Amino acid sequence: MSDRTDLVDVLARLSFLVQGTLSDLAAEHGLSLAQVRLGGILRDHEPTMNELGQHLGLDKSSVSGLVDRAERRGLVVRRPSTSDRRVVHVIITAEGRALAEQVGAAFADQVETLTANLTATDRRALVRAAGRILIT
Structure with a gap:
């Protein structure tokens, strides 16, 4: 196999492994x-709906x-922007944060394994x- 084929193969297999573990x-x-991705974003940010997209x-x-x-499950709430009433922010609830942290910790354990x-x-x-790959 060539270096290129090896790189493509290993990155694809690694991606499948990580995505499968997270799924x-x-x-x-x-x-x-x-x-899960939504919870990960909302742990550290209060984005608008457009930013989430x-x-x-x-x-x-x-x-x-x-x-x-997520809102029906009590994991997030929507809040109108204080500066522009056309804009809605999505905020994680305490229950959503606890679940995101639980899944994040379990994922970290899996990655460690x-x-x-x-x-x-x-x-x-x-x-x-x-x-370096992610920066590009």
């Missing part, structure tokens, strides 16, 4: 993968449906290399 954790908590790569109607479902055979040097190199 399994989401399902264990009765969440979709998109809802950009973060998640979803169109307006998909974001509305996602937020509607998946990377257990890497040395500290290998982990640092992986973080640096992945960071």
Whole structure:
């Protein structure tokens, strides 16, 4: 195999492994993968609906449906902007934050297990290399 084929193969397999792990954790908590991503974004931000769409790569109607479902579960609330009444922010609730933190901690544990055979040097190199890919 060529270096290019090896790189494509390993990145694809790694992506499937990480996404599958996160999807399994989401399902264990009765969440979709998109809802897990939503919780992760809202832990640190109070975005507008438009900003959420950009973060998640979803169109307006998909974001509305996602937020509607999360709101029905008591995980988020919508709040009108104080500066522009046409703008709505999405805020995580205490219940939503607790669930996001629980799923995040479980995911961190899974990543720890998946990377257990890497040395500290290998982990640092992986973080640096992945960071450079994500910046582009």
